[in-house]
Amino acid sequence: MAKRGVMEDITEAETVAVMAAAAEDMGAATPETVAVREEETHHPYAFNVSGPRNVASPNWRDLINSSWKDPNYKRTVMACFIQAAYLLELDRQENRNEHNNALAPKWWIPFKFKLSQTLIDERDGSIFGAVLEWDRAAAMADLVLIRPTGVPRAVLALRGTLLKSPTMRRDIEDDLRFLTWESLKGSVRFKAALEALRLIAQRYGSSNVCIAGHSLGAGFALQVGKALAKEGLFVDAHLFNPPSISLAMSLRNIGERAGIAWKRLKSMLPPKNEPLTENVNEGASSSNHISGFRSWVPSFYEEKASADSKKKWVPHLYVNDSDYICCYYTEKDGGGENESKEGDKENKRPATVNNSSMAGAKLFVASKGKQKFLEAHGLEQWWSENLELQSAAVQNSRLIGQQLKSLYSASSSAPQVQGKLQ
Template sequence: MAKIGAEEIKTTKEEENPKEEAHPYAFHVSGPRNVVAPNWRDLINSSWKDPNHKRTVIACFIQAVYLLELDRQENKTEENALAPKWWLPFRYKLSQTLMDERDGSIYGAVLEWDRSAAMADLVLIRPSGAPKAVLALRGTLLKSPTIRRDIEDDLRFLAWESLKGSVRFKGALEALKSVATRYGSNNVCVAGHSLGAGFSLQVGKALAKEGIYVDTHLFNPPSVSLAMSFRNIGEKAGFAWNRLKSMLPSSGQTLATSEEGEKISSGGLKNWVSYFYGDKTSAELKKWVPHLYVNNSDYICCYYTNPDGRDVNNGGGNKENAIPIKGQAAAKLFVMSKGKQKFLEAHGLEQWWSDDLELQMSLQNSKLISRQLQSLYSLPAPQKTPLQQLR
């Protein structure tokens, strides 16, 4: 990752607790090196406009959630806690922790812009592009106090490709709705890593269905599930059946009947929506386009890079004005380009703030992206007429 500015966050060893110096998760040990702290220059040109800076800071906030739970498990005091070092340099503060009511573990946190801390650094207003609030959600922690509930949700996704049955989904959705209502959806971000990315995608999607579009960043989102495997088998069987039907004489285009009793062509939902709405569907796609950060060497998220036959590649990683493919669900997909890596390295969160990070960005119609987002663009249920309501 290129240097973002001349002023960098620097932490000298003299300022650190001697015991914290050797800790591998201390901010000054494993945190980003070339990232700018908010300063008065942000009144003119905000660092948050740089997508590299934004990705780095948001990844640090997710790391803070992992450390909030580790601090809790290790009974760390406020003086020697590791987590605050991951949000304080960016002038944010902890406003809410999300705790699993079953085991008391912390799985998420809401971080808000700290106006008073920024004012102390002569940053009079919030930099352009910096969210007022960020909901960050961690992934699986292989530690005895929380591993049971984490694995439980991992298996939930593996079996059903859905996390809506989890109490963590409910808590995350309520927290996101709360800050979106308080600050406005344009000023709020939701982000997660691994299992947390799965939750972030699904709560973001739930709000999008209500017309509330929140900036969404997903690091190593899970893409492997038994449900998906069964559907893939079904897709291949359907493809073979369609090939067989194409060889038979046909008297006309096959028609299907919808639940409302209307006839639609075998082209499916996409053609139906396009027929009634035309280009409006493409406009709607622009309202919620999640950012996915994946690594091809990570078998948990690599399926997102499997294209659906059509792929719009925009070359560089900084093209923010890409247009979704007409009538198709889309996402900004950032792919790590480091070659083959070991799984733990490829799935780790730390890679997303590394200095030598190289990303390729495309607005891509992968099979999984289309499947995950397709339900957002289905037509609403038809409204009953007054006469029908009286029946």
């Protein structure tokens, strides 16, 4: 009995010692672990802090009625993917890795996507975009056995300007490039984004691929998507707060207004030479009308045939009236009205077919009255619960017509490329 009591005392003492040692180890590790978890949970860019509310993760019900059929859901997810592209660069700058406290993965994991590729600017090593692909394994773990209707196989997400010292210089350099030339083709980011988009479009088919961007990233997405459309690959595009201001556009608008004013002035001036007789004038007029009609009819049918043979690329534009960077996309194309007043309709009409009826975009406008610029230009507004949008089926804005008109004036060989690649 005494021996048993001693053994019980020893066992109890050893147990207490082991528990005390474990408590010391846990006590030494707990503060750091708790700090990491608190930082991840309470960080202003954490998904559970600033992300969308009441957005369901894909589940087996999506096999019956896919959430991706809802345009609001799709807009929300695309905005989240762009936020992930921003956070990939911030994670890099602040030395957060994907295994511990990285913020970016939380913005694509709930939607059953995975990171496939990061797009890196070779000038400063910064991350400016990411390719996200449908994660089949994660989906099957939640009994989503097949990809629901409307879910893209891959998404290319491009961030905008980050006012952080490691990447601010190159971001502003591209901002100024667009502001001056209204083109981003000279940037290394344009080439890298085009190659990445072309690769996934050829791998999965253009109908299963999306490109999305915000601010400067939306400018890249628009021009990269247009370049790929010229090759016959039409991808779904979602552009948030795309830039609409440039020096080239301002000079072009000034030139157009000056030309319209000059034509109006000429129409009010008396002709140089009075006609000798009315009969001669009538003959010349009828001859001009006949020749004009003959020259216009074939060109009209050529344009119509060309328009019918080409698939339209219609990007989705999300703009805010209070954002002076993107608000000019809401200006409607009034070129047809001005041209109809000038009299020479025979030569003007084919151009109207190209610029107005072909080039268009699905425009969604957020308008809450007067807002501060940072709020009106922010990405988080596009997954906000109280967002109110004014939408148009296909909006023929003047600016989108100018930016996409080259897409429909190119040669008609593009659709053949699409068939070969898909």
